[in-house]
Amino acid sequence: MTGQRWDLDVEGRHHRVEADGSTRHRVRWYVDDQLVAERTAMEDKIRLRPSGDAAGHGLGAVLVRFSTLGTPRRATRFPPDEALDVQLSTGVGGTDLVPECGSKAAQHDERMLAHPTRYTVIQTAGGVATVVVPLLVAALLARVAFSFDWPAIPWPDLPDLPWPEIRLPGIPLPNWSLPGWVREALGYAKYVWPVLLAFLLARAEIRRRRTQRAVR
Template sequence: MQTWTLTVDGREHRVTAAGTLRHAVEWQVDGEVVALKKAAEERIRLEADDHGSMDVRFSTTGSPRRATWHAPDADAAGLAGIGGLDLEPEPGSPAAAYEERVRAHPRRYATIQTAGGVGKVVVPILLTLLVITLPWPSIPWPDLPSIPLPDLPEVPWPDLPAIPWPDLDLPDWQLPGWVRWVLDNATYVVPIVLAFVLARVELRRRRHQDELREQRRRELDDRDQDQA
């Protein structure tokens, strides 16, 4: 079971996630369950009117990644899952270990995510080649009788007048070679580029979350010192 916690405005948020193929996610505020959901998606969104919303992310294999809290008055970016505050994973948990790996080796993280995009392109091609090269047995299908279709009458369509389109002398312009290559191979290029871009965005997002987390810790320490 994976656990994340976050204290906001004196309220303690606690999220637990269990299961690998089908996830059971529970959100508590000050020990009271405010939302519960079971699903098999990689992103599970919980909503509680008075407490905002919670996005919980998992990897493709079902490993817990992060939980992000969005305030009740979150803007469109919050509704899209951008921004918010990441909850802190329990020390020593799989999510905590994953965060440490990403912080310590950001380039390796980007490379792994890009390799995943390459896999989405290469694996279907290899499977297609495997299916083509396999010797499939010859199945003696029976000869089905032909169905006599009726002869339909011809429809007397009217002759429409030709529209005299003007002859435009357009300049002879060609796309650069690399642009034509990208367009011809967009099916293979786009998933790889998208995976790389998303990896870079996630690295920037995590750096920003680390800054917010450190700022919150300093504020809590200053508050405790003032109360002491």
């Protein structure tokens, strides 16, 4: 189990978030050393709201993110305002808590900001994997399926059904079709957009981290 801690002072109050990374993630949120929220879940994004006596104290909310492998990556605190539900749902806005010095989350931040190009390449490679891996698996399954001599499946001889004949009025419809290069581009789009999206998200995350460091 991997432990992680973040801290942040906001308006004279000290916020501390602790998370354990495993199959089930346990997250605890403390304000001035008082536990205000706790949750255990298997999600990679865990949202916390104050409960009990702390619910009406205007503390806002916290969003903790985990990597695909279950490592705690980031804790973000959102202030109590009208857009809190939207911000907590989308993860946009808020202020990142500072990861404990020397922790895995801190090392991840340092590597990302010190080597933004490498981080972008890694994230983009993940986008490529989402395209290539399903194609390889589909090709492998097809090859295995066609390698077997499957027995013929008897199909019952069903009677023909008398479908009604529908006559449409003789309205001339325009005879047009998309240019060949457009059809070809649309065919490749489903393979290109995951890679492009991964690249854009990686660049946006680097800019966001730099902004958060400047704010803190």
